[in-house]
Amino acid sequence: RLIHYGFVGGPNLFAQIENDLGKTSGIEWRLYGGHRLWHAPEHPIRTYYPDNAPVEIIEEGDTVRVIQPTESISHIQKEMRLSFQNGAFHVEHRLTNQVIWPVELAIWAVTALGDHGVAIVPLPPRGTHAEHLQPTNTLTLWAYTDLSDPRCVWGREFILVRQEPDNETPQKFGVRTPHAWAGCVVQNTLFLKQFDYRPQSSYPDFDCNVEVYTDHRMIEVESLGPLVNLPPNQTITHHETWNLIPDVPAPSNEEEVMEAIMPKIDALRA
Numbered sequence: 001r002l003i004h005y006g007f008v009g010g011p012n013l014f015a016q017i018e019n020d021l022g023k024t025s026g027i028e029w030r031l032y033g034g035h036r037l038w039h040a041p042e043h044p045i046r047t048y049y050p051d052n053a054p055v056e057i058i059e060e061g062d063t064v065r066v067i068q069p070t071e072s073i074s075h076i077q078k079e080m081r082l083s084f085q086n087g088a089f090h091v092e093h094r095l096t097n098q099v100i101w102p103v104e105l106a107i108w109a110v111t112a113l114g115d116h117g118v119a120i121v122p123l124p125p126r127g128t129h130a131e132h133l134q135p136t137n138t139l140t141l142w143a144y145t146d147l148s149d150p151r152c153v154w155g156r157e158f159i160l161v162r163q164e165p166d167n168e169t170p171q172k173f174g175v176r177t178p179h180a181w182a183g184c185v186v187q188n189t190l191f192l193k194q195f196d197y198r199p200q201s202s203y204p205d206f207d208c209n210v211e212v213y214t215d216h217r218m219i220e221v222e223s224l225g226p227l228v229n230l231p232p233n234q235t236i237t238h239h240e241t242w243n244l245i246p247d248v249p250a251p252s253n254e255e256e257v258m259e260a261i262m263p264k265i266d267a268l269r270a
Helices: 254-269
Strands: 034-040 056-060 063-067 076-085 088-097 103-113 118-122 139-141 152-154 158-162 171-175 181-186 189-195 210-214 219-224 228-230 235-246
Touching (some): 103 235, 118 219, 158 171, 158 254, 181 254, 189 219, 189 254
Antiparallel strands (some): 034 103, 056 063, 063 076, 088 235, 189 235, 210 219
8 A cells, every 4th residue: 555645744645544554464454545456346355355464665776666465365466666757656556467367357546535535537528419429438337326416516528526524425436538537636736647548448347447436534536457357477557647736726616627727737748
């Protein structure tokens, strides 16, 4: 896990689960908070394998490798490669199949952010009825997804989700977007993650490459890699680039995203 992320001397923008912090060993999966590497699709045993054991740290020049012991149930080994370049933080997620048969999975990069965060997910380019007779993408719902939830703004170009510390009801959705970024405004700072996107690939969860989950503890902004049948002793990777943009007010509607946030994102990505 990566537990802390923010400006030097500034607050931690990641969620932290106080009851889990500092606890190691044992067979219980702990949320901890922060950023974690999972493999999709979600499964009650494979996904929630406890990652409470020490990891191996290897420094290679400007890169730090964080390697988790191979999971005894799935025989998948997780690794993150971390580096800071050109004002951005780079996270390369890696899954290696250590079993003797192929395993179907996808890299799932989950970032849990703090109280009152507002997640921003860009929808695919919009168009007109006359010019686009075929559907362009999916919106994936879970059994507990509530489209009437006031924490969500289902807009034309963006979906916004607001975290509320006093609302314990889980909420989640997923989309496939070619824009290859998602963000969350926390404590007047925009956390922006950009990630790999492969247009010709299939993705998990009815073809999602971005998902958002929230409850009373946190809001999670998640990117996913393509769904693959990973052969034995082979590795897949999924790269995220993180940026922090200060002095960004939390938006409450699409207009505020377009006026106050998109110019900063466009300038950063130019």
